[in-house]
Amino acid sequence: MALGMEWLLRRWKELLPRALPRQYRYRCHQGPPHRAKRLVLSQLFQPLNLREDSVVGPEGKPDDLTCKSQRLMTQAGLIYPSSPGCYYYMPYTVRAMEKLVKVIDQEMQAIGGQKLNMPSLSSAELWRTSGRWDLMGKELFRLADRHSKEYCLGPTHEETIADLIASQANLSYKQLPLLLYQITRKFRDEPKPRFGLLRSREFYMKDMYTFDTCKEAALRTYSLVSEAYCNVFNSLGLRFVKVQADTGSIGGSMSHEFQLPAGIGEDKLVICSNCSFSANVETINLDQTDCPVCKGKLAETKGIEVGHTFYLGTKYSSFFNVTFHTAQNKPVLAEMGCYGLGITRILAASLEVLSTEDSICWPTLIAPYQVCLIPPKKGSKEEMGAALMDNLYDSIVEAVPQIKGDAVLDDRTNLTIGKRLKDANRLGYPYVIIAGKKVFDNPPGFEVWNQNTGEIMFLTKEGIIELLSKVQVP
Numbered sequence: 464m465a466l467g468m469e470w471l472l473r474r475w476k477e478l479l480p481r482a483l484p485r486q487y488r489y490r491c492h493q494g495p496p497h498r499a500k501r502l503v504l505s506q507l508f509q510p511l512n513l514r515e516d517s518v519v520g521p522e523g524k525p526d527d528l529t530c531k532s533q534r535l536m537t538q539a540g541l542i543y544p545s546s547p548g549c550y551y552y553m554p555y556t557v558r559a560m561e562k563l564v565k566v567i568d569q570e571m572q573a574i575g576g577q578k579l580n581m582p583s584l585s586s587a588e589l590w591r592t593s594g595r596w597d598l599m600g601k602e603l604f605r606l607a608d609r610h611s612k613e614y615c616l617g618p619t620h621e622e623t624i625a626d627l628i629a630s631q632a633n634l635s636y637k638q639l640p641l642l643l644y645q646i647t648r649k650f651r652d653e654p655k656p657r658f659g660l661l662r663s664r665e666f667y668m669k670d671m672y673t674f675d676t677c678k679e680a681a682l683r684t685y686s687l688v689s690e691a692y693c694n695v696f697n698s699l700g701l702r703f704v705k706v707q708a709d710t711g712s713i714g715g716s717m718s719h720e721f722q723l724p725a726g727i728g729e730d731k732l733v734i735c736s737n738c739s740f741s742a743n744v745e746t747i748n749l750d751q752t753d754c755p756v757c758k759g760k761l762a763e764t765k766g767i768e769v770g771h772t773f774y775l776g777t778k779y780s781s782f783f784n785v786t787f788h789t790a791q792n793k794p795v796l797a798e799m800g801c802y803g804l805g806i807t808r809i810l811a812a813s814l815e816v817l818s819t820e821d822s823i824c825w826p827t828l829i830a831p832y833q834v835c836l837i838p839p840k841k842g843s844k845e846e847m848g849a850a851l852m853d854n855l856y857d858s859i860v861e862a863v864p865q866i867k868g869d870a871v872l873d874d875r876t877n878l879t880i881g882k883r884l885k886d887a888n889r890l891g892y893p894y895v896i897i898a899g900k901k902v903f904d905n906p907p908g909f910e911v912w913n914q915n916t917g918e919i920m921f922l923t924k925e926g927i928i929e930l931l932s933k934v935q936v937p
Contacts, residue, residue, distance in 0.1 A: 501856055501917050502873040504835075508554055509890070510540035530727045532815040533659030535823050550657025555890065558831040559810055560667065564646055565937035566698060566828060567804060570691040576642040576671060581623050585649060587613035589622035591721075593782050598712055604650045604846035609790050616650035621713065621775070621801055624672040628797070634787040638796070640684050644671035646806060658727065660811035661767060665894065674797040676787065677866030678776070681798035685717070685774050688802045692721055692770050695804070699826035701813055704766065706732055707742040710773060713801065718776040722766030723812045730768055733761040766891040767812040768805070775799040803893045814891075823891030824915055833934055834859070834870040835892040838881050839899075841876040848878070848902035855896070855924050862928045865936045888914065895928065895932070 489934050504538035523852040528534035536542045536556070543551040552560065561790065568578065570897035587605075590596035596603075596615075604616040617623065649668045669686065689705070696703045701723060708720040718744060722732060731744040737759030744763075747755070754761055777796045779785065810829075817824040825831070838852040852872070857914065861865040871892070873883045880897055887895045895915055899910035901921055911920045911927060922930065 465811065467559050483863055484537060501853070502832075502868070503872045505874050507514050507871070510543075510571065511551070514925065520852050522765050527768060528659075530658045530661065530815060531818060531820065532661065532811040534813060534888070535818055536659060536819075537854050539823060539891075541823075541890075542659065546660075550660065550663065550665075555831040556810065557827065559803075562829040562831075562937050563699075563806060564669075567646070567695055567806075569937070570646055570694050571642075571669070571671065574642065575640070575686050576644050578645065579643055580621050580645050580647060581627070582615075583617055583650070584614045584864070585617045585620070585623050586871045589626055591614060593602055593622050593625075593779060595622070595712065602652055604652050605612070613775050618649050618651045619713065619801075619803070620670055621779050621799075622646070622783070625779040625799070628674060629783040629785045634797075636777070636889040639674055639676050639678060639787060642671060642684070642688075643673075644802075659813075660807045661727075661815070662729070663807070666741050666808065669804040669806060671799040671802040673802070674785070675793070675800075676789075676798070681774060681776075681800055685772065685800050688800070689719065689772055692772070692802070692804065696721065696769075698815065699809075699828055701816065702827065703769070704734060704741050705736075706766075708771065709743065709745040710727065713773050713775075713776040714778050714802075714816060715773040719772050720766075720768050721772075722768055723816050724764050725767050725812065725816050726765060727815065728765035731765050732764050732766045732768045734764060735759045735761055760784055767808070767815065769809045769812050770802075770804045771800045773800060775801060811913060819856050819890070822888040824912070825891045825893070827893045827915060828937060830891060830893050832869050832871045833866060833894055833936065834894045834896065834931065835887045835890075836870065836896045837873045837880055837887065837898065838876060839902075840879050845898060845900060845902060847899040848907070851902050851907050852896075852898040852909075855898075855927065858924055858926060863931045863934075864881030865934065869936055884912075894931065 475778065527528055528537060540555055541556045542735060543553065545551055584890055587596055602618065603790065605613065607613050622845050646667065646669045651664060652666050653662060660666065673681070673688070675684055704722050704724060706720050710716070710718045710720045720730070722728070733744055734743060735754035735757065736739040738754060738757045738758045740754050752761055753759065776798060779799055780796040784855045785797045785799070787797050789795055814823055814827050816825065836852055836856055838849040856870060856872050859870055873887070875883060880899070884897065891914065895912040895914060897910040897912070900909065906923045906924060908921045909927060911922050911930070913920070
């Protein structure tokens, strides 16, 4: 009986494709059997033309698009406003963010970082212990549970991590340095949220906390993490400057900011052209025009803060009794550091400094998709080239493994190539491939746009595969 059922099932599978009308046979594949399913734009949740000039908030009041990145991301449907300072992140944005997280994970883990996750709800008792419950003022989102126990939504986690490590009574010097980090949502009650993801009330951040045996070791760790931050920004192709900064409400005795120079930046910076000195103006005498290191002239500029590092010393260790045991089994306070990278702010800031007024340009490494293929318009003279574009798509994902899942076929063939190319520019695909008149050449040629350089090439299928094989994807 079992053998009979197996034969019937096998025979049913053999006959089923023949029994179905031809147009239904490969619908689940959107292509021949054994090939990867084609990723088509019509099936992606990516609203376009959500807003042209302004965003209308929940109360129906217009909120002007105050900077380039906010305008481009909103008009392209990459973000959608929920309430002041809070946004829906659409799938394209989430893809870019996940790629950025991979880049950061690689750098953090390369220096010994270990990833964990801490609660967003932080007890008021911890913040009172450090003295920051009152110091932070209205910046904290505060709430109380049904038992009247007070909490805040964490904008940062120094108290929480210090409490965790303090609970590990048998921490040995052999386990240090300890580098722990997380990538989570943060919350800050901004009085006037603006500039889209650059200054919002809810955002994603990478925050690392380090523990060392002594000041010298802590400063070595500080340099190690700072170098890893430089690697992150270099890999993204972003021009940045590391500046001396104020320690602010977090505290400590040394601090640096990583800034992307930009006209809309809210931080004022001074940079010396003669030496490596650079600083946030908060840290210097406002009347000072000469560099304190070499006496060269200081030039002013504005920047968007995308990273911040702090040497904390024993500030939080002493509050929470964070100790380790020496070789002589003596408890000693651990030296701490904390290090932040604004995940969503890096996304928006990179678009702010790289994009044109009407086209998005992503750092290539974290672009949501690397390639967009645009077949001919239905009913056009080139319509017969659609099959060649399908074949090109299949060949790319088979020959270039890193592009599999990173190539989109714009199957909206009711629209002209020009309209779809405009949408592709707005979404920022690094490469756009068009099936135009040259698809009827022998061999067929395709128009390839490098969106980051503005270069337009005419390549065969083999040339395109060779080009895309050099693309890096995290």
